[in-house]
Amino acid sequence: MKKEKITNGMILAIAVNLVYTKGIGVTQGIIARQVGNDMWIATALSILQGIILVWVTISIIRRIPQYNIIEQTEVMLGSLIAKLVAIVIFLFFVGAYATVLITYVYHIKDYFSPDSSILLPVVVGLIVGIYGTYKGIEVVSRFAIMGLMSILLFNVLIILGSLKDFDIKEILPIFTNGLGKNIEASIHYNTDWAMVTMVAAILYPLVNDQKTWFKSGVTGIVFGGLTVLIWPILETGVLSPEVTGQYIVSCMQLARAAEIGDFIHRYEMIMVALFSISLYVQIMVILYTASLTVAPVFKLKDIRPLIIPIGIILSAFGYWIIFNNVRAMTFLTYYWPPIAMSIAVGLPVLIFILGFFFKEKLQQTKANLPQEEQNI
Amino acid sequence: MHRKVVIFSMILIFISTSLLGCTSKTEIYDLAMVMLVGIDKGEKNPNNIMVTVQIALPANARGSTGSPTGTGMGDPIWTSTGEGKSIFEAIRNIGRYSSRRLFWAHNHAIVISEEYARDIGITDVIDFFTRNNQLRMRTWVVVTPKKAKNLVATKTGLEVIPGQSLNKLFRYNEIIAEAPRTDMRILTAAYMSESSHPVLAKVDIKNRGVSADRPGEFGSTPQVELSGSAVFNRAKMVGWLDSKESRGLLCFIEGFNSAVIALKCPSDRSKPASVELKDSKFKVTPYYKNGKITFTIESTTYAELVELGCSTNYENPRILADLEEQLSAEMKSNIEGVIKKAQKDYKIDFLKLGETFNNRYPSEWKELRDEWKEIFPTIDITIKVDANVISPALLENPTRDVKD
Amino acid sequence: MQDKINDLLQLPIERSLKKNIEIIEQIIENNVDIVKREFVFHGPIDISGVVFYTDGLVNVQLIDSEILKPLMIYSSQIREQDNTQVTHFLAENIKNHLILNTAVKFVTKISDALENILSGDTLVLLDFCDQGFIASTKGWDARSVGEAETETVVRGPRDGFTESIRTNTALVRRRIRDPYLRMEAMKIGEKSKTDVHIAYVKGIVKDGIVNEVRERLQKIKIDLVLESGYIEELIRDAPNSPFSTIQSTERPDKVAAALYEGRVAIFVDNTPFVLLVPTFFWQYIQASDDYYSSFWTGSFFRLIRYIAFLISLTLPSLYVLIVSFHQEMIPTTLALTIAAGRDVSPFPALIEALVMEISFELIREAGLRIPKPIGQTVSIIGSLVIGQAAVQAGFVSPSILIIVAITGISSFAIPNYATSFALRLVRFPLLIASGTLGLMGFGAVFVMITIHVLSLRSFGEPYTAPLFPLKPSDQKDIIIRAPWWKMQKRPQMVDDNPNRSESGIKPEPPKANSGESDTDKKSNDNKNNDNNKNNQSNEKGRKVKQKRTWRK
Incomplete structure (x- = not known):
């Protein structure tokens, strides 16, 4: 298969799309339950942590720009451990897909068709995801640019619709919970960044023009962070932190409370219509990267045969998780953050450190690569 | 490879179409659009809940082809009640009579009767109506001293659908400024807030209307009036505020930009004069010294003279100065009235003073938070009102009778 | 049957006129629209000759005045100059001295001869000569240039393409007097032998695209090409998609503009629809009016679209x-x-x-x-x-x-x-x-x-470039239509020569010093010299300043 190439702008768009949908709703609800009106501070703190995470990941990839994190592990530690790493990352994506499904299904089902079967959105998401993934990452990234535009439009709309009810009193005594508790809460948001770093660790070798990698990575995080940051601020100011914490999908609650005049009195549909684009981007990107991750385990060059089985595995686990709301929220609040953080932070940091021990091996491999490929 | 995808998606599409029966498709003509809902105590059993719904009959409200020209044949609304042990059961019992499925998304207001609010409390109402995804957060929540079901069944206002009349009553009541505009969002936030308590608007049925057929019998048709407010301690209602106190309350919770205040004429106290508030600033500042909490309330108001009922020889500056004095006294009495009610009668902080204190003294608040209920009635509140009547509107000279 | 005619077609033109006529008549059998006119050429010796043409495709007057008349009446000219030599240089001499037609060429094969006859040219065969003359006598009734019916404009040229490929290329050429504009000819269709031209501007178009177009066109094996739709469907990138990835247009001005955005035009004979490749999705929503009316109007109507x-x-x-x-x-x-x-x-x-x-x-x-x-x-x-x-x-x-x-x-x-x-x-x-x-x-x-x-x-x-993937520099002509003085660069797909216009062409009124209007001042200048003196220094400053802005 011809290696597809994507641009820095595209990876930026993917990053924003990955964090946005879950970051504004489900995650904010969890954070609000922990730190109340400091939720925006926790979010902001987590942006800083996200920058560090992405910096580490990009530093790893830059050692051999053509190899992703699994291939680099193979160079350092041999193929067996590389396969192990691949499976661990794949497990991460299984969990990540479940969190995406939580966002996707609870938006669609709870607010639009409460009578319908929960399987339906899962299946529909899978069909669309597989279709998009088959078209390749380049198409998905173009789609991500579209997602980015709709996110911006949506942010503007929600600001217009809810700013008149904004009450600074709800936000004001900042830092009531202290730094420690805020950082603790920011971990929930870090799981969203974890998705970005893991996707970056797999996808960055496909990004051309490696000189601007750092710039695009950090811009992606900051940009994504800022688009999300508007939400906790609005949610606290308009809904009050107590109400935000009450709901599973708190961004929908903000949308329920927003209106422009008497004629756009419901935002939910506009909201879901606009950000379903980025939900589908998430599904496609995770499906693609998960397939790319396990491809070396089965020694496959082309990931396409893997997409359907992997899609079914991811959806099946996701379906099991979301079938029960309580199970989903327990998974999201208590089990997912430690798992995600240990994989998404532990693994890159471990490989980052190991890289110093195996410096020669890496440099040797880099030098042996065909010259023209290096120039890309 | 491509064929596989096609076959696979065919199977998936087949599965999903076989699931279609589960989708929540409802045609618009199968919906009974609820415009107003009333919550009463049960009639069969006082522990029960009685729900009354006002449902729009589109064909009668709009004419049979949907053109807004005619008003159709019969009543534009259909009202029905149901009783049950819970709200949900009561609503389900309405289904016994309703040939269409109840649809809540266009509900304009939730009317709670006083006895329900006092005896049972509104927790259930808040929970039920926010848990349901159909309801919007902009639904007004009001309390009535009468039976809610009577109010829901009353035809009122200029709109075809009474529910819409009530909605517009709220949206355009800025000029009156006598009732808080509390909707579900504000109610939930106030209910869940750690210091403040909810205040809802009061609606009442007054025999004010007159039928065009019988102009002689004034007051024959009942109309809904929006004035005053109901104070809650957490879930339970504790008492009323009259229209003047409600105006004072508005300063604290939402502010008002426009209101008409009736004063007296400078030269002849028996004659009327009115000013219209144009712009007002309201600032509540907490102070904490030596363990003693004080609040200073500064209000700056700008008003315009809109009516002067006496023929006077006074020049404008003098008139305005006199009105300013009256206005500030009036404003002060409004604010004082509501503070007195809050501190002395109900001993409940529904004025958001706790939150204001928290904003300025977050660390002190943490210590005082639990005792706030006891501290609040004892707080000293200083009120400074600065009223300015800045314009005599169009007239440079007052309307004067020069024959004297 | 087919084979027999095929074999005959492969034959060369013989020296014997009789035999040639026989072969051709065997091929065309009793076709009524192919006309044979025999004559005698009074050359050094009397040589019999024949003219073949397709009735209706030729301008008969041309044949009369440019071929038959010289051959039959002025044949003595050859005799006087060259009375000794007979057949050997005869053909060359006739071409050089007798036939008045502007485009004469020789054919040596029956198939070529017939193809030319059928495309409206006239074949002249002489006895003792193993070459035939082909004279261009095309002239048939064609629709004259009319309004482009499917793409009408309020402001802009009214002319649209016709069914004649020559007229169509001329309509474009009339707009672009640039020697870099290239037109390449090919024939597609085993039976229809339809003329297809590829037009592009060298130096602006990417070579890769022209090669790609050429290759795809050459791959087409089909008997008939009746409309450019045939070609379009056979060279598409995504044959199964309902979305058209090749733009077709009736407007010569659209083609001219497209050529200078680095695109390739494919002209097909017998249809007024010209294909433009590569095509971006947004181009379907743009109309020619956008560029001819004010950029505010253009952008607004584009948004409406x-x-x-x-x-x-x-x-x-x-x-x-x-x-x-x-x-x-x-x-x-x-x-x-x-x-x-x-x-x-x-x-x-x-x-x-x-x-x-x-x-x-x-x-x-x-x-x-x-x-x-x-x-x-x-x-x-x-x-x-x-x-x-x-x-x-x-x-x-x-x-x-x-x-x-x-x-x-x-x-x-x-x-x-x-x-x-x-x-x-x-x-x-x-x-x-x-x-x-x-x-x-x-x-x-x-x-x-x-x-x-x-x-x-x-x-x-x-297909969706330049919005997805995003090329910020190309956004001036997608959602809105920027004014011409802002669109100084061609779209990025252009090979080199990206500058459309020089910078600083934004028109601005001359800066007047006083309240009076500029034209007023000019007339005042003549009358009132005193006044002028006061203004002179300022005037100078203005002129210098203006020069600078125009040169920038």
């Missing part, structure tokens, strides 16, 4: 979606109105929408097919039956009528017929999905359509 595009794609689906799933989205007053109208309608919204959409398509199709004299009938029946009567009879609700009408009007606002057709086509799956699955179905199908469009390429270029 984008809205029309969205409406024609999504409006019926959104209506069905909202009315049968998400009634909470409708403002209460409107909800009551729609509900009142729907009260009497017996069908679910989806069925209603499908039926109305299909009847609209019926009216459109019938209006297109119906003979012009009775064309009025369709619009009367359409507006009466599908309009008022259907509502009054209680068959459909009034709201769906409005929706279908707006959708129909919007689809006509899209300048390109192929695209508006593609939109109509993808509207139906969207409609069915939103009618059965609600917002989720709408979202899923919409995303799949979008992904499909995003994955398309037109001759290697992403």
Whole structure:
């Protein structure tokens, strides 16, 4: 298969799309339950942590720009451990897909068709995801640019619709919970960044023009962070932190409370219509990267045969998780953050450190690569 | 490879179409659009809940082809009640009579009767109506001293659908400024807030209307009036505020930009004069010294003279100065009235003073938070009102009778 | 039979005229439109000759005056000059001295000779000569250059392409007097031998694209090419897609503009539709008017067309979606109105929408097919039956009528017929999905359509460029139309020579010093020298300043 190439702008768009949908709703609800009106501070703190995470990941990839994190592990530690790493990352994506499904299904089902079967959105998401993934990452990234535009439009709309009810009193005594508790809460948001770093660790070798990698990575995080940051601020100011914490999908609650005049009195549909684009981007990107991750385990060059089985595995686990709301929220609040953080932070940091021990091996491999490929 | 995808998606599409029966498709003509809902105590059993719904009959409200020209044949609304042990059961019992499925998304207001609010409390109402995804957060929540079901069944206002009349009553009541505009969002936030308590608007049925057929019998048709407010301690209602106190309350919770205040004429106290508030600033500042909490309330108001009922020889500056004095006294009495009610009668902080204190003294608040209920009635509140009547509107000279 | 004629075609032209005539007559048999005219050439010796031409494709007067007349009457000219030499240089001499036609060439094969006859040229055969002359005598009745009917403009040139490829290339050439404009000829169609020209501007177009076009055209093996649609379908990147990745146009000005954006034009004979590649999706929504009227107008109408595009794609689906799933989205007053109208309608919204959409398509199709004299009938029946009567009879609700009408009007606002057709086509799956699955179905199908469009390429270029992937520098001519003095660069796909115009061409009025208008001052200058003196220093400053801005 011809290696597809994507641009820095595209990876930026993917990053924003990955964090946005879950970051504004489900995650904010969890954070609000922990730190109340400091939720925006926790979010902001987590942006800083996200920058560090992405910096580490990009530093790893830059050692051999053509190899992703699994291939680099193979160079350092041999193929067996590389396969192990691949499976661990794949497990991460299984969990990540479940969190995406939580966002996707609870938006669609709870607010639009409460009578319908929960399987339906899962299946529909899978069909669309597989279709998009088959078209390749380049198409998905173009789609991500579209997602980015709709996110911006949506942010503007929600600001217009809810700013008149904004009450600074709800936000004001900042830092009531202290730094420690805020950082603790920011971990929930870090799981969203974890998705970005893991996707970056797999996808960055496909990004051309490696000189601007750092710039695009950090811009992606900051940009994504800022688009999300508007939400906790609005949610606290308009809904009050107590109400935000009450709901599973708190961004929908903000949308329920927003209106422009008497004629756009419901935002939910506009909201879901606009950000379903980025939900589908998430599904496609995770499906693609998960397939790319396990491809070396089965020694496959082309990931396409893997997409359907992997899609079914991811959806099946996701379906099991979301079938029960309580199970989903327990998974999201208590089990997912430690798992995600240990994989998404532990693994890159471990490989980052190991890289110093195996410096020669890496440099040797880099030098042996065909010259023209290096120039890309 | 491509064929596989096609076959696979065919199977998936087949599965999903076989699931279609589960989708929540409802045609618009199968919906009974609820415009107003009333919550009463049960009639069969006082522990029960009685729900009354006002449902729009589109064909009668709009004419049979949907053109807004005619008003159709019969009543534009259909009202029905149901009783049950819970709200949900009561609503389900309405289904016994309703040939269409109840649809809540266009509900304009939730009317709670006083006895329900006092005896049972509104927790259930808040929970039920926010848990349901159909309801919007902009639904007004009001309390009535009468039976809610009577109010829901009353035809009122200029709109075809009474529910819409009530909605517009709220949206355009800025000029009156006598009732808080509390909707579900504000109610939930106030209910869940750690210091403040909810205040809802009061609606009442007054025999004010007159039928065009019988102009002689004034007051024959009942109309809904929006004035005053109901104070809650957490879930339970504790008492009323009259229209003047409600105006004072508005300063604290939402502010008002426009209101008409009736004063007296400078030269002849028996004659009327009115000013219209144009712009007002309201600032509540907490102070904490030596363990003693004080609040200073500064209000700056700008008003315009809109009516002067006496023929006077006074020049404008003098008139305005006199009105300013009256206005500030009036404003002060409004604010004082509501503070007195809050501190002395109900001993409940529904004025958001706790939150204001928290904003300025977050660390002190943490210590005082639990005792706030006891501290609040004892707080000293200083009120400074600065009223300015800045314009005599169009007239440079007052309307004067020069024959004297 | 076929084989026999094929064998005959491969034969060379013989020295014996009789034999040649025999062969040709065997091939054409009793074709009435191929005319044979025998004559005698009074050369050094009397030589018999023959002229073949296709009746109707030639200008008979040309044959008379340029071929037959010189050969028969002025043949003595040759005799005087060259009375000793006979046949050897005869052919060359005749070409050089006798035949007045502007384009004469020799053929040596029967097949070539016949091909030329059939394309409207005249074949002259002489005894003792193993070559035939082909004289260009093409002249048939063709439609004259008329208005481009499918792409009308309010402001802009009115001329449109015709069925004659030569006229078409001339129409473009008249607009571009640039030696870099290249036209390459080829013939496609085993039987039809249709002329196809590739036009491009060297130095502006990427070489890769021209090669790609050439290769794809050469690959075509088909017997007939009757319209550029044949070619279009055979060289597309995504043959299965409903979206057209090749633009066709009737307007020479569009072609001229496209050539200077680095695109390639494919002219096909016998059709007024010229193909332009590569094509980007947004170009379907742009009209020539945009560039000729003020940039404010152009941008505004372009925005309107984008809205029309969205409406024609999504409006019926959104209506069905909202009315049968998400009634909470409708403002209460409107909800009551729609509900009142729907009260009497017996069908679910989806069925209603499908039926109305299909009847609209019926009216459109019938209006297109119906003979012009009775064309009025369709619009009367359409507006009466599908309009008022259907509502009054209680068959459909009034709201769906409005929706279908707006959708129909919007689809006509899209300048390109192929695209508006593609939109109509993808509207139906969207409609069915939103009618059965609600917002989720709408979202899923919409995303799949979008992904499909995003994955398309037109001759290697992403179909949705320059928006996806985003090229910030090319945004001046996509959603809006920037003024010409702002669009100084050509689109990025251009090979080199990216500058369209020099910078600083934004017109500005000369800076006047005083309140009086500029022309006033000029006349004042002559009359009033004193006044001028005071202003002189200022005047100088202005001139210098102005020069600088113009040179920049």
